[in-house]
Amino acid sequence: MAAEPAAAASGGIAGEMEVEAYRRLFPLAFLERHLAESVRPDARRLSEARPTTVGIGVVSSAHGSALVRLGETAMLASIKLEVMSPPAESPDEGSVAVEFHMPPICSPLVRPGRPAVAAPVISKALEDVLVSSGMLNLKELCLISGKASWLAYLDIYCLNADGSLFDAALFSSVAAFKHLEIPLVSVGDDGRVFTVGGIEGKTKFELVNREKRKLTLGNIPYSLTCALHKDSVLADPNSEEESIIETSVTIVVDSSDRLVSVQKLGGAVASMGTIKECISLAKERRRMLLEILTGSFETTEVDQTE
Amino acid sequence: MSSSAATGTYSPAAEAGGKRREKREELRRHLAEDADWPRADNRSFHACREAFLRTGATTAASGSAYAEFGKTKVIVSVFGPRESKKAMMYSDVGRLNCNVSYTTFATPVRGQGTDNKEYSSMLHKALEGAVMLHTFPKTTVDVFALVLESGGSKIL
Numbered sequence: 001m002a003a004e005p006a007a008a009a010s011g012g013i014a015g016e017m018e019v020e021a022y023r024r025l026f027p028l029a030f031l032e033r034h035l036a037e038s039v040r041p042d043a044r045r046l047s048e049a050r051p052t053t054v055g056i057g058v059v060s061s062a063h064g065s066a067l068v069r070l071g072e073t074a075m076l077a078s079i080k081l082e083v084m085s086p087p088a089e090s091p092d093e094g095s096v097a098v099e100f101h102m103p104p105i106c107s108p109l110v111r112p113g114r115p116a117v118a119a120p121v122i123s124k125a126l127e128d129v130l131v132s133s134g135m136l137n138l139k140e141l142c143l144i145s146g147k148a149s150w151l152a153y154l155d156i157y158c159l160n161a162d163g164s165l166f167d168a169a170l171f172s173s174v175a176a177f178k179h180l181e182i183p184l185v186s187v188g189d190d191g192r193v194f195t196v197g198g199i200e201g202k203t204k205f206e207l208v209n210r211e212k213r214k215l216t217l218g219n220i221p222y223s224l225t226c227a228l229h230k231d232s233v234l235a236d237p238n239s240e241e242e243s244i245i246e247t248s249v250t251i252v253v254d255s256s257d258r259l260v261s262v263q264k265l266g267g268a269v270a271s272m273g274t275i276k277e278c279i280s281l282a283k284e285r286r287r288m289l290l291e292i293l294t295g296s297f298e299t300t301e302v303d304q305t306e
Numbered sequence: 307m308s309s310s311a312a313t314g315t316y317s318p319a320a321e322a323g324g325k326r327r328e329k330r331e332e333l334r335r336h337l338a339e340d341a342d343w344p345r346a347d348n349r350s351f352h353a354c355r356e357a358f359l360r361t362g363a364t365t366a367a368s369g370s371a372y373a374e375f376g377k378t379k380v381i382v383s384v385f386g387p388r389e390s391k392k393a394m395m396y397s398d399v400g401r402l403n404c405n406v407s408y409t410t411f412a413t414p415v416r417g418q419g420t421d422n423k424e425y426s427s428m429l430h431k432a433l434e435g436a437v438m439l440h441t442f443p444k445t446t447v448d449v450f451a452l453v454l455e456s457g458g459s460k461i462l
Contacts, residue, residue: 060377061455062411072365076454078411101419103407104450105383107366112405112421112450155410155419157452159381160364239366 027244035232042238047281049224049236050164052289054171054296056179064180068172071238072162077172079154079180083193086142086149094141094150098127100158100169107161107239122166125263126156129252130173133221133260140215143185148193150182163225163238166250170223175293178220182213219254221261222289224282226251228270235281249275251282255290347376377457386447400442404430404449412456425451 023030023041034041044050050071059065064079086093100123102116110116130136141150154176156169185193227237227245234241237248247267252260259279264270349355355376363372367383374380387400406425410416433449 059411059455061414065411074364076409078409080411080416082416099410101409103409103452104405104448105364105367105370105381105452108385108388111448112407153410153416157409159452160366162365 027240031229031241031244035229040234041240046232047235047284049285049288050238052171052292054175054292056175056296063183064176064178066172066175066179068168068175070164070168070171070236072160073164073168073238074159075156075165075168075172076159077154077156077169077176079152079176081150081152081180081182083143083148083185084151085147090138091146092142092149093138094143094152095138096127096130096136096141096152096154098130098154098156098173099123100126100156102158102161105160106158110161118165122169125166125250126169126173129170129221129223129261130154133252133254134218135174135220135254136177137216137218141182143193144187148187152180161239163240163242164236167223167225167236170221170252171289171293174217174220174222175296177215178217178293178297180215182215219256219258219260220290220293221252221254222282222286223250223252223261224278224285225249226278226281228268228274228278233274233277233281235285249278251278253279253282253286255286257283257286375457377455379454380451381454382449382451384447384449387442387445388448390446390448396444398443399439400437400444401446402430402433402437402439402449403446404433404451406451406453408453408456412453 031041035046038046040046052071053069055067057065058067058076059078061080062078063081066077068075068077084095086095100119102110102119104110104112107116141152143149154173156172158165158169188194224235225237226249227234227241228247228249229245234245237245242248247270248264249270250261250263252262254260262275262279264275345351347355356374358374359371360373361369361371363381364370364383367385369384371382372380373382390401390403404426405421406429407421408417408419410419412419429449429451437447
C-alpha cells in the first residue's frame, strides 16, 4: 500500500492537494480506505443510491418524453409515434424501436465517429427488458387492424454519463411511456392516416380513436446496478467507482417485486448470498423509484399544445 | 420523408398539410407586399426571442452550457485541452475541433440524428477568432454541440 500522506491530516491547502493526488494516483486504495469505514468517497452509505429526479414532457415535439437525473447522470428519453403497416403475422399489434445514444457531450470517452462501446450493449439490454417485462401491450398500439398501427420510436440520449447508465435509461424510458399520449387520427381520402388537432378537427373528421389516450402499462420494470468489490456491495455506482471496480450486477424487478432480469457481465465470481443481497437492494430501490415516478406525474400538469 | 421511405413509416402530423400550406402562402404574400406585419409569434421584425443560458450542464466535461433561444434548445460541452490522435505532429498552436449533431427528435419529423457538417464548420469559423490557440500547443480542444430541439437560428 502506498505511503500514507501524513500531511493530509494537517489540513490546509497542502493537505487537500495530497488527498486529490492520492485519489488520482491510487484510486483503488483511496476507495478501499473509505470502504473500511463503511462509507463511499461521495459520503454515501454503501447501500444508498443517489438522489433521483424525473421531469416529464420536456420535449415539446415528442408524443412522450422524460428527463431523469440520477445523481449527475442525465438521460433524456423521447417517444415519437409514426404510422406503419403491421406485418402479416401480427396484424393487430404495433411495435417499438429502441435506440440508446451516447453523444460526445456526455463523456470524454466518446468521440464523434467513434461511438461508445457501452451504447449498443445498453440499447439491446433496454429493448429486451422493456419487451420481456410485459409492461407494454402492443395490441394497444394498433389503429386499424391489418392496415395501420403505431411504431413507437424510443430514443434515449445520455446527456451526462456519471455511472449507472442502464438504470437511468430504463427509468427515463418508463417515465416517457407513462407520459405518452397517442394523438387523435383520422383516415384521409387516399387511405393515409393523419393527425387531427383542435376542436373543429374533432367534429369535422371521422376519428379512428375516440380521444387522446395513454397506454396502460402492465408490470413496470425498475433496475438497480450494484458494484461488487471483495465483500462490499455498492449500490448505484458513479463513474469513478465504475472505473475502479470491474464487477457489477444489474437487477431488474417489476412492480410486484418479481425478478425480471439479472445481468452480470464477467468480472469476479460472486456468491449467491451477494446476488441475493443485490436483489433485496433492488426491491428497496423499486419502492423509492415508484414513489418518485408517481410523485412527478401528480405535480406536473401536462399540457400538450401543438 | 426520405428517411422513412426505407422503413415504410410516416409521421401523421406531416399529413395535415392543407392548413399549413395556406399559412405559408399568406406568409409569402406578406413578405412580398407589406412593410410591417406581425410574425407568427407576434414579434416585430427586429425583436429577438427570449434567451436562456446556464453553464455547468454536464459534469463529465471540462466546461458545458445549456442555451435556449425561444424553442431552440442546445447543450454544448467543451473537452480539453487534451491529447488527440489526430495531432501527432508537433504544432506550435493548438487545434480546435467542433462538432454539431442533432437528436432524432430535434425536428418535427423524426430525423436520423447525424452530424451536421455545415454547422460544425460554421461553429469552427466562429470560435476560431475567440480561442487563443497558441496557449495550448500540441493539444486539442473539442467543442461538441447537441441540438435538442430546433426552432430556427441554431448556429447561436
